[in-house]
């Protein structure tokens with residue numbers, strides 16, 4: 504940064520540590536000259552998008568010369584039917600990432616407090632920095648959200664609490680009892696953002712589905728995405744469900760054409776293809792077993808996960824092991840930026856990709 508601009512940049516923006524994305528396959532191919540690469544670094548769907556979505560995209564291509572529908576009418580209508588809420592309670596965004604930031608901007612500013620959990624998704628502290636709010640990171644319990652402690656951290660300055668269920672990168676889940684006790688204690692003017700990016704993968708019966716609580720809590724905001732189980736990560740589309748009033752403020756802030764036409768068509772088609780979703784979930788369930796069984800056999804600890812990834816404890820060797828896995832063509836995700844220096848996060852891939860990881864791990868572990 505030149506000395507001229509150094510003084511001009513907003514101080515809270517200067518301090519932002521940018522979000523670290525997973526390494527793209529093409530980058531590793533360039534760096535190491537490898538051809539057989541398995542990317543298990545960004546919690547994507549190993550099946551990609553459904554065939555019905557691909558067909559709908561092909562149809563929609565002829566319209567890309569025109570601006571998209573700025574109100575995403577059709578997509579919000581499909582979401583409204585799927586979720587049984589009025590369209591006025593649904594906003595769509597350029598990935599749920601955009602909406603998670605916008606909700607922060609709607610409610611918090613300099614001097615306010617935003618609460619999130621240790622090991623919570625990286626976008627929460629980044630948002631707090633962007634809006635100039637003070638962030639309150641509450642220590643995790645068993646790698647998951649300590650909802651009691653998070654509730655106790657609320658002060659008169661608290662504007663917003665971010666909770667992820669399941670959480671990324673740990674894969675931890677809180678159940679209905681914990682959630683209900685937590686919500687009962689939160690003052691009604693404090694916004695609770697429940698990030699359900701991985702809800703489709705949850706197997707536990709006591710899962711607290713945010714939709715069951717929306718009518719009870721005016722301060723509850725749900726965030727969901729088409730990037731994970733629906734296989735549309737590159738198209739960038741997510742949605743928020745909340746009271747009509749809150750959604751109207753998000754709509755004031757968002758860019759007029761924040762979700763492109765192809766993404767709108769793809770997301771609406773994906774939502775209707777629940778058979779593909781079931782296939783995705785079944786593949787994830789089998790793949791998680793495939794990986795976790797091997798880890799158990801190899802005596803390697805991991806955090807039990809309700810998502811499409813597992814956070815594995817490799818100890819002090821984690822970063823070196825990451826390099827050795829890269830040499831074998833397997834991209835996983837270091838999570839040292841979350842303070843999880845002994846862990847690597849492994850996304851669940853196809854059976855072949857998982858096997859590639861397992862074979863590589865057996866070759867390089869303790870090498």
Ligand SMILES: Cc1ncc(COP(=O)(O)O)c(C=O)c1O
Pocket residue numbers: 546597598599600601624667670671698700727728729730736739740741
């Ligand atoms: C917990 C959580 N929330 C939100 C997101 C954002 O996803 P997207 O912007 O692709 O919808 C992610 C992505 O990794 C995530 O892990």
